[in-house]
Amino acid sequence: MSTQPVAAPAKLDGAVLKIAGVVVLGAIMSILDITVVSVALPTFQTEFGATYAEVAWTMTGYTLALATVIPLTGWAADRFGTKRLYMTALLLFTLGSVLCATADSIGQLIGYRVLQGLGGGMLMPLGMTIMTKAAGPERIGRLMAVLGVPMLLGPIGGPILGGWLIDAASWHWIFLINLPIGVIALVYAQIVLPKDSPEPSESFDFIGMLMLSPGLALFLYGVSSLPETGTMSATKVWVPMLAGALLVIGFVFYSFKPQHPLLDLRLLRNRNLTVASVTLAVFTVAFMGAGLLFPSYFLQIRGESTLDAGLLMAPQGLGAMVTMPIAGMLADKVPVGRTVPFALLLIAAGFFAFTQVGTDTSYLLLCGSLFVMGLGMGGTMMPIMTAALRTLTNNEVARGSTLLNILQQIAGSIGTAIMSVILTNQLNQSPAIPGVTNPVSGEPVSEAGLAIAAVQDPSVGQQFPDPSVLERGLQFAADSFATTFMVGFVLTLLTLIPAFFLPRKRQAASLESEGAATPVILH
Incomplete structure (x- = not known):
């Protein structure tokens, strides 16, 4: 039959x-x-x-x-x-x-x-x-x-x-x-x-584990230490990053030898998975890194409370809620290569407003921009993952999901570190206040550092009778945020390059069901 x-x-x-x-x-x-x-x-x-x-x-x-x-x-x-x-x-x-x-x-x-x-x-x-x-x-x-x-x-x-x-x-x-x-x-x-219906016959890749897991941990440790040190030349940064990178590279060459590697890089022979993975990684570096700085702007430049800063970010979520169900339905009917680039342009359009932020930028403009970014986000991340997983067989889904999550974790950590270092280095260029030092570290206090401290604790600013110092410092800090957001904006635009290679034609779905049912051709 x-x-x-x-x-x-x-x-x-x-x-x-x-x-x-x-x-x-x-x-x-x-x-x-x-x-x-x-x-x-x-x-x-x-x-x-x-x-x-x-x-x-x-x-x-x-x-x-x-x-x-x-x-x-x-x-x-x-x-x-x-x-x-x-x-x-x-x-x-x-x-x-x-x-x-x-x-x-x-x-x-x-x-x-x-x-x-x-x-x-x-x-x-x-x-x-x-x-x-x-x-x-x-x-x-x-x-x-x-x-x-x-x-x-x-x-x-x-x-x-x-x-x-x-x-x-x-x-x-x-x-x-x-x-x-x-x-x-x-x-x-x-x-x-x-x-469950586990498959106990598959062997565990101990050699792969000894290379990949410590390699990822060491590499991300070095990346995570970057904002603290502010320089790649710090031993705490480059030594673990180099050791981790060598272990990961060693795993990449090794992973094609065993029949069941810890991370199946053979899946990257699937063009759709590869293109979607690259697009997702670039997008995560661009958006997740800068995205964490949005609340910091509201806290450090505008003096909002933690709760209010969180509420000001809500329009982004509302925008995503609008487009996410629509994007989900479209992803099952329309090739994601035709929709994701438009969603990325929406994110870039919303992002642009943050590249112009100052000390008193309109909240209406910023919340509206966050809403537009949310509209784009709802049509970006999940459709990209859909393109990645759609053509995998049932036995490949767990491996494909693992690969995507590792890429996302690495990209998110790198994006966060890059944006944090750029912001810190920008703030460090602020002029120091003559004769004023940090009572704990003994280092000179910059105008931007003093202004941010005064925003969060007004009593700090009351010790300086010259208000122009705080005004200059706060403006410098706002400009530092704007410069950092510009980097995120440019990276978001660069995401359009791999997104251009996402599937633009209807695909045959290859995911096999648990039973005897065969794959279904999408139409």
Whole structure:
């Protein structure tokens, strides 16, 4: 008896939406946690009597744990099954969150954040794998739009939630809030996710693990140290970056030898996956790096509270909410090469306003620009991922998801470091105030540094009777932000180059379903 091609329903049915609900819960915890913690760094400095460099490791440690565990996810999903592994990741993340809330020292908090990262690193690639298998190739676009909600709204909701929890309760609650969400997600996953069908025959690539995981961790450690040192020549930066890069390059050459490598770079023979990966990486460097500086502008130049800065970022999320469902449906019907470039132009148009920011730029203009950027974001990231995963077979999805997540993690870290260094170097060019030194470090205080401190604490500015010093310093600081945003704007435009090579014709979807159904040709 011959098997006829079976087309899945055009819409996402209840069973698929239930599975999507589990994945979105996990993604919300993982992504929100990164941005919620970022607004708590000053609080950690006060609570633990630590320096900024020390508390920044609560972010860096989490990132390094993500980078270490993501490469293992593809193999582990095949070996143990996605349901079992996803629930283990949820448990690790939730346990790490509770332990973070009990930390008595900055060292303990960093250690518990690493445990959190081990769980969080598996949630996104596993979630993408679970959802892609559940929906089938013809509905990947709609499903990616669902998963895109936490990915795009997390950076906006995080500062709002973090600011509110710290003001209304204490810093402990930015971690404790994950406990009820984690318990609900675990119960939900046990009920809804389909039973595993692991493939125990596949061997584990120990040699690959010994090269790739430490290589990524070392490289990202060096990159993460760049904003602190401000120069590539610092030993703390170039030594781990070089060692990590050599290990990763060694893995690239080695990975084509074993039958089941830790990270399957053979997938890059798929042109659509390669083009989508390059586009996603360039976009992440450009936007995620500069995107983290938007709240900083509102905090340091305009003197807004953490909560208000988060609320001012909300238009971006609203814009993404408008276009994301539309982009998801279009991605299943229209080649992404015809839609993504227009979305990138929207992002660039919104970005341009931030290249002109000053000390009193209209909030109406900036919020409107963020809304336009959000419209573009909703039509960019998820359609690119759709193009990457659509033509992979069922057995390749876990590996493809892992590859995309590693690229995104590396690109995000590089983008953040680049933008932070550019901004810091711009601010450091501000003239020093004669005879004024930092009481802690003993270094001269610049006009821009004093102005930013005075914005956040007016009593600082009252010590200087000459208001022109603060005015000059604040204007210099605003110009520094504008210069940094210009770099992000140019990088966003450069994303159009790889985006031009995204699929511009209808594709045959190659994702095989779990049963005997054959792939369906999109039309």
